[in-house]
Amino acid sequence: MILWAHGLEGSPEGTKVRLLRAAGFDLVAPDGRDLPLADRLDGLLAESARLASQRPVLAGSSYGGLACAWLAAQHPERFRGVLLLAPALQWSEPPVADAGALIAPPGLRVIVIHGTGDLVVPLRTSRSYVDRSGPDATMQEVEDGHPLIGSMPVIEAALHTLLGL
Numbered sequence: 441m442i443l444w445a446h447g448l449e450g451s452p453e454g455t456k457v458r459l460l461r462a463a464g465f466d467l468v469a470p471d472g473r474d475l476p477l478a479d480r481l482d483g484l485l486a487e488s489a490r491l492a493s494q495r496p497v498l499a500g501s502s503y504g505g506l507a508c509a510w511l512a513a514q515h516p517e518r519f520r521g522v523l524l525l526a527p528a529l530q531w532s533e534p535p536v537a538d539a540g541a542l543i544a545p546p547g548l549r550v551i552v553i554h555g556t557g558d559l560v561v562p563l564r565t566s567r568s569y570v571d572r573s574g575p576d577a578t579m580q581e582v583e584d585g586h587p588l589i590g591s592m593p594v595i596e597a598a599l600h601t602l603l604g605l
Contacts, residue, residue: 445504
């Protein structure tokens with residue numbers, strides 16, 4: 441089971457969601473369109489509580505990646521792993537006072553995938569997150585842009601790893 445947080449301009453029916461479902465992944469994607477970060481987090485918190493017995497993988501793209509990084513730091517026990525796709529860790533908005541201070545929780549596997557050609561979220565923010573986090577956080581840099589659609593095989597492989605498949 442995957443709990444998905446879409447990006448600022450994404451949706452629960454976005455391209456990555458459709459492609460992952462078509463690849464056979466069981467995915468819950470709350471609708472965060474037009475919501476501030478705090479309200480998106482409320483929806484993700486509610487879904488993570490509902491899915492607690494399944495301990496889903498928490499996955500998010502861009503603004504959704506920021507939400508996931510914060511949520512994982514606050515409630516690591518709810519998740520079996522975290523996948524951050526070009527997470528917007530340069531953005532701070534309540535309740536995230538300083539996204540640059542977020543770290544991966546000890547003991548929770550976190551994989552960050554970021555495109556070397558990303559013109560929206562600086563690659564250095566993901567590198568910095570992984571550098572300041574413990575050994576459970578790893579990063580894969582791919583030759584892709586911000587949407588990472590060309591990197592779906594890498595994303596799928598990371599999800600398989602986090603799900604233990």
